[in-house]
Amino acid sequence: MLSPTHYLTALHFFARVLHRSPDEELLRALCENGLFASFHGWECFHDATGDADRAIDALTAQYTADAMTDESDSGGPDTAAKYRALYLDLHQDHLKLFSGPAPVAPPWESVWRERQRLLFGEATISVRAAYATWGLSAERAGREPDDHLALELGFLAWLLQHGLADTTQQECAGETPHKAIVRFLDEHVLLWADECLGTAARAADSLFYRHVPLLCSRVLVNLRAACEDFCFPAP
Numbered sequence: 001m002l003s004p005t006h007y008l009t010a011l012h013f014f015a016r017v018l019h020r021s022p023d024e025e026l027l028r029a030l031c032e033n034g035l036f037a038s039f040h041g042w043e044c045f046h047d048a049t050g051d052a053d054r055a056i057d058a059l060t061a062q063y064t065a066d067a068m069t070d071e072s073d074s075g076g077p078d079t080a081a082k083y084r085a086l087y088l089d090l091h092q093d094h095l096k097l098f099s100g101p102a103p104v105a106p107p108w109e110s111v112w113r114e115r116q117r118l119l120f121g122e123a124t125i126s127v128r129a130a131y132a133t134w135g136l137s138a139e140r141a142g143r144e145p146d147d148h149l150a151l152e153l154g155f156l157a158w159l160l161q162h163g164l165a166d167t168t169q170q171e172c173a174g175e176t177p178h179k180a181i182v183r184f185l186d187e188h189v190l191l192w193a194d195e196c197l198g199t200a201a202r203a204a205d206s207l208f209y210r211h212v213p214l215l216c217s218r219v220l221v222n223l224r225a226a227c228e229d230f231c232f233p234a235p
Contacts, residue, residue, distance in 0.1 A: 019150030021094035109147035
């Protein structure tokens, strides 16, 4: 039986780096704590083609403490300056892909699912209603579309964590958190996220954003397939 712990960690991580580029503190944690290397063996990244393993290998090779400090030890820029330079590179790539005035891969559901590709469309309203069912709302509702992919990932993570913590399996609108995950994946995330993330990966300038979106797509597909295996507390 699968444990959802890795899915939780992955969803939170992808929500963070898709919403905004990793800052220097997060980059230091990634490089020095070996997060990418730890992804190996996680069932949420399982991929029969081996593409996920190759992506993880590439990310691990670049984002390690040794890779970040060798030049500093040999008299080059100090480690803080290297993290700053890495942050600036990833920030520029994030602007190009997700958050600039004309992003290559707009991270909003309504842009991908509606004919006129407009923000705050019907998909946004539907996603807002899904959040509200559970008493949630986007932090910047009205200023940022509720259907940003990072917010949708965060909602999935919240449902997953809530389902694990709630030993009564309380229902909202006749659904448990588990069933809500399945519905939200089927009616929202899986209808557009793969196209958005694939577009970003193909257009990315950085190794980080060439591989991270593809790993996120893999986690979403595996999450849907694994939902029936999660061991939520019994009512």
